[in-house]
Amino acid sequence: MSDEHKHSPAQPSEAPLHGLLAEYDRPEQVLAAAKKIRDAGFTKWDTFTPFPVHGIDDAMGIKMTILPWFTLCAGLTGLGSAILLQWWTNAFDYPWLISGKPMWSIPANVPIMFELTVLLSAITTLVGMLMLNNLPLPSHPLDHVRRFAKVSDDKFFLLIEASDPKFDDADTRALLNGTHPAAIEAVFEDRITVDKLPTGLVYGLIIVAVMAVVPFALAAKARYTKSSGTRIHIIQDMDSQPKYKAQRENPFFADNRATRPAIDGTVAVGDAREDDHFYKGKQGDAWARTFPSEITLSEATMDRGRQRFGIYCTPCHGQAGLGDGMVAKRADSLAQGSWIPPTNITQDYLRQMPVGQLFSEISNGVRNMPAYGPQIKTEDRWAIIMYVRALQRSKSGNVNDLPPDARASLK
Amino acid sequence: MAISDVNPFEAPPKGANMFAQITDNVSRIAETDKPPRAWYIAFGFAQILLIIFFSSLGYVVWNGIGAWGNMMPVAWGFPIVNFVFWIGIGHAGTLISAVLFLFRQNWRTAINRFAEAMTIFAVVCAGIFPGMHIGRPWLPYYMFPIPNQMDMWPQFRSPLEWDVFAVSTYATVSILFWYMGMIPDFATFRDRATTTARRVAYGIVAMGWRGSSRQWHVYERAYLILAALATPLVLSVHSVVSFDFATAQLPGWHATIFPPYFVAGAIFGGFAMVVTLAVPARQFFGLKRIITIRHLELMNKVIMATGLIVGYAYGMEFFIAWYSGGKYEQFTFINRAFGPYAWAYWTMISCNVILPQLHWIPKFRQNPWCTLAIGLVVNVGMWFERFVIICTSLSRDFLPSSWGYFVPTPVDLATLGGSFGLFFTLFLLFCRYLPMVAMAEVKAFSPAAHSHADHH
Numbered sequence: 033m034s035d036e037h038k039h040s041p042a043q044p045s046e047a048p049l050h051g052l053l054a055e056y057d058r059p060e061q062v063l064a065a066a067k068k069i070r071d072a073g074f075t076k077w078d079t080f081t082p083f084p085v086h087g088i089d090d091a092m093g094i095k096m097t098i099l100p101w102f103t104l105c106a107g108l109t110g111l112g113s114a115i116l117l118q119w120w121t122n123a124f125d126y127p128w129l130i131s132g133k134p135m136w137s138i139p140a141n142v143p144i145m146f147e148l149t150v151l152l153s154a155i156t157t158l159v160g161m162l163m164l165n166n167l168p169l170p171s172h173p174l175d176h177v178r179r180f181a182k183v184s185d186d187k188f189f190l191l192i193e194a195s196d197p198k199f200d201d202a203d204t205r206a207l208l209n210g211t212h213p214a215a216i217e218a219v220f221e222d223r224i225t226v227d228k229l230p231t232g233l234v235y236g237l238i239i240v241a242v243m244a245v246v247p248f249a250l251a252a253k254a255r256y257t258k259s260s261g262t263r264i265h266i267i268q269d270m271d272s273q274p275k276y277k278a279q280r281e282n283p284f285f286a287d288n289r290a291t292r293p294a295i296d297g298t299v300a301v302g303d304a305r306e307d308d309h310f311y312k313g314k315q316g317d318a319w320a321r322t323f324p325s326e327i328t329l330s331e332a333t334m335d336r337g338r339q340r341f342g343i344y345c346t347p348c349h350g351q352a353g354l355g356d357g358m359v360a361k362r363a364d365s366l367a368q369g370s371w372i373p374p375t376n377i378t379q380d381y382l383r384q385m386p387v388g389q390l391f392s393e394i395s396n397g398v399r400n401m402p403a404y405g406p407q408i409k410t411e412d413r414w415a416i417i418m419y420v421r422a423l424q425r426s427k428s429g430n431v432n433d434l435p436p437d438a439r440a441s442l443k
Numbered sequence: 444m445a446i447s448d449v450n451p452f453e454a455p456p457k458g459a460n461m462f463a464q465i466t467d468n469v470s471r472i473a474e475t476d477k478p479p480r481a482w483y484i485a486f487g488f489a490q491i492l493l494i495i496f497f498s499s500l501g502y503v504v505w506n507g508i509g510a511w512g513n514m515m516p517v518a519w520g521f522p523i524v525n526f527v528f529w530i531g532i533g534h535a536g537t538l539i540s541a542v543l544f545l546f547r548q549n550w551r552t553a554i555n556r557f558a559e560a561m562t563i564f565a566v567v568c569a570g571i572f573p574g575m576h577i578g579r580p581w582l583p584y585y586m587f588p589i590p591n592q593m594d595m596w597p598q599f600r601s602p603l604e605w606d607v608f609a610v611s612t613y614a615t616v617s618i619l620f621w622y623m624g625m626i627p628d629f630a631t632f633r634d635r636a637t638t639t640a641r642r643v644a645y646g647i648v649a650m651g652w653r654g655s656s657r658q659w660h661v662y663e664r665a666y667l668i669l670a671a672l673a674t675p676l677v678l679s680v681h682s683v684v685s686f687d688f689a690t691a692q693l694p695g696w697h698a699t700i701f702p703p704y705f706v707a708g709a710i711f712g713g714f715a716m717v718v719t720l721a722v723p724a725r726q727f728f729g730l731k732r733i734i735t736i737r738h739l740e741l742m743n744k745v746i747m748a749t750g751l752i753v754g755y756a757y758g759m760e761f762f763i764a765w766y767s768g769g770k771y772e773q774f775t776f777i778n779r780a781f782g783p784y785a786w787a788y789w790t791m792i793s794c795n796v797i798l799p800q801l802h803w804i805p806k807f808r809q810n811p812w813c814t815l816a817i818g819l820v821v822n823v824g825m826w827f828e829r830f831v832i833i834c835t836s837l838s839r840d841f842l843p844s845s846w847g848y849f850v851p852t853p854v855d856l857a858t859l860g861g862s863f864g865l866f867f868t869l870f871l872l873f874c875r876y877l878p879m880v881a882m883a884e885v886k887a888f889s890p891a892a893h894s895h896a897d898h899h
Contacts, residue, residue, distance in 0.1 A: 121596035169651035186462035
């Protein structure tokens with residue numbers, strides 16, 4: 033079956049002798065022969081079998097391979113790189129807090145450590161096996177021995193190489209004969225297989241190698257040059273959609289605006305704010321001096337006001353409204369000179385100011401204080417004013433303002 | 444019509460001795476011009492399913508994963524059920540090739556090669572589902588630690604990220620192990636080749652293997668190391684898959700029993716798939732001399748053992764739910780058995796716990812067709828196990844206001860059915876062109892290889 037492709041042996045006169053090949057039918061025969069050759073002191077010889085014959089390592093005196101050490105080194109490398117990778121990415125380069133766990137906590141990183149250890153070990157084991165066995169090996173003198181094709185089927189072979197110092201054509205042949213082989217054949221050096229690669233293949237490989245550089249060259253060019261063209265956007269996702277966005281042009285309308293302005297006289301739901309006292313702090317053209325009827329003077333409203341004041345006002349004005357909030361203190365410590373200090377809200381002119389005007393200043397802002405109207409609900413702004421009035425009162429009060437029993441505790 | 448017309452492999456293998464007969468019995472399958480008719484029928488059927496698979500995946504890529512039935516609260520649905528199902532199938536292959544090797548179970552040599560092939564093809568099928576389920580399947584590189592324009596890294600403390608590493612490592616190591624095992628058999632194919640194309644093709648993959656004993660020595664050591672590496676790996680893969688569930692707070696998922704329970708289930712389902720493939724393969728490719736009734740019986744015993752572990756886990760989940768006193772946990776398990784998914788739960792129990800008990804009777808576990816039937820039943824049961832775990836727990840968790848009921852769409856069913864097309868296409872091509880049985884290993888453990896012991 034293999035006759036068609038196996039070349040005929042080289043002419044003995046042309047090719048030097050590679051070695052002597054003995055064929056055996058049974059594994060125990062090659063095992064016995066191997067012991068003899070080992071004891072005869074040969075060094076450059078080998079047996080070839082269709083499967084690993086049990087006991088042949090001892091019979092040939094094969095030393096334990098160093099492959100496990102390769103695997104160990106690769107495993108440790110895998111372990112180390114997994115630790116480094118996870119520490120670098122999640123704890124150092126881009127620290128990332130997950131569920132309040134420590135930035136660097138080993139247990140959650142164990143699975144990746146295990147996987148990379150196994151991955152590197154396994155790849156190294158296969159590559160190391162091939163390396164130690166000199167594989168891939170495309171050509172060998174035995175390829176030209178017809179009977180040797182059976183080595184992967186049911187025959188067992190023993191080859192003594194001519195380069196062995198103990199090799200002697202006649203003596204070695206006699207020694208092999210004593211091992212009862214089925215056949216002995218001389219193997220000649222490989223003169224048929226061309227050592228050089230075919231020219232076409234060489235040029236092909238050069239072309240492929242050059243082509244392989246092209247994408248990297250293009251990437252490098254793109255990295256270090258400027259371009260006015262749009263970026264290549266292979267997967268669009270939903271980044272570009274056929275729609276008009278706000279503030280863009282739309283030729284469909286006469287005014288070319290994509291954003292449609294409200295029609296004159298339109299009032300949005302809930303925007304019909306007709307009560308000027310409540311919404312603007314005005315009674316007629318003058319600032320209101322009283323709280324609107326929507327606000328009830330009560331402990332609950334006062335508490336609400338204190339709470340809102342704490343949230344929105346204390347950062348600048350401070351807990352007591354003296355203009356000494358954390359922001360103000362920080363600005364003072366920076367001493368940049370451009371800071372307009374927040375107002376002490378217990379000053380006289382503010383105590384005299386109508387509540388309607390206070391409401392307007394909170395809602396619309398004053399000097400560098402921004403407008404809080406959009407952030408704080410209308411009734412809450414009134415509640416804050418109520419609390420502000422309480423703070424102002426507290427600054428000008430005396431002991432007689434306290435209830436009699438509380439007065440006693442101060443003494 | 445003679446039997447040999449339908450099946451060219453009925454004839455006894457040629458060869459003067461046992462080694463040559465083993466070679467012939469396995470090699471002729473890949474060398475024949477005309478495989479059995481059953482192969483063509485199976486391949487045609489697999490092609491139809493494969494077309495359905497790629498069409499449905501194309502539909503999902505184009506339209507988005509809304510084409511599937513996953514919707515809050517059951518956001519995982521079929522894709523993750525199918526993922527866990529397929530990745531579980533793979534485990535039997537690695538168990539046979541690595542764990543049984545370490546335990547010196549020499550009977551494994553008859554079945555390890557195609558069980559390993561099954562592993563790889565199952566992992567291929569499995570990998571597709573989470574890849575699609577991420578929603579934008581063109582961005583899977585987000586999951587790998589590749590420096591990118593966003594300056595962002597994967598989150599290594601997430602079980603889903605562990606999964607990426609576990610499954611890709613598992614796929615890589617399985618392929619390496621499989622390929623290394625085939626090198627000597629590729630050499631046999633190369634040496635027997637009658638055409639230049641075959642000689643060159645098998646010659647390249649055989650890498651110039653010539654059976655030198657010095658090479659066998661390193662090769663055997665490498666095989667042992669790979670087996671020792673693959674053994675903890677196979678246990679880790681399904682443990683990590685189970686972490687996807689167990690580290691969540693969801694009742695029915697948050698359980699410490701999950702890793703061993705998942706691994707046992709994976710081996711259970713995987714062996715069922717091995718027998719499902721082994722019975723027709725030995726029938727149609729004339730491998731009855733190599734894969735004997737004894738092999739089937741041993742595999743059936745493994746199925747029974749792991750099936751009992753799985754049954755124990757089902758019971759233990761109920762016990763823990765009661766014993767923990769957690770009312771959400773208790774509700775989840777009552778809901779599993781008697782809620783809207785009771786039909787799925789009892790399908791699972793029947794297929795995984797009740798029907799495999801037939802194998803207590805020797806007559807059943809020694810009958811190839813009975814083996815095949817139970818194998819199919821267990822495959823169905825193990826698919827439903829994953830469906831039950833995912834759908835019952837997600838559809839009814841803490842808040843009744845967020846309860847739902849998962850209903851698959853036709854695209855879901857086409858994707859699931861189609862994935863079998865990919866699996867069987869790959870497997871049938873493997874049967875046709877690669878050494879289906881590890882010839883060198885079978886020879887090494889054949890009686891003829893050990894007769895020298897008599898002379899000592």
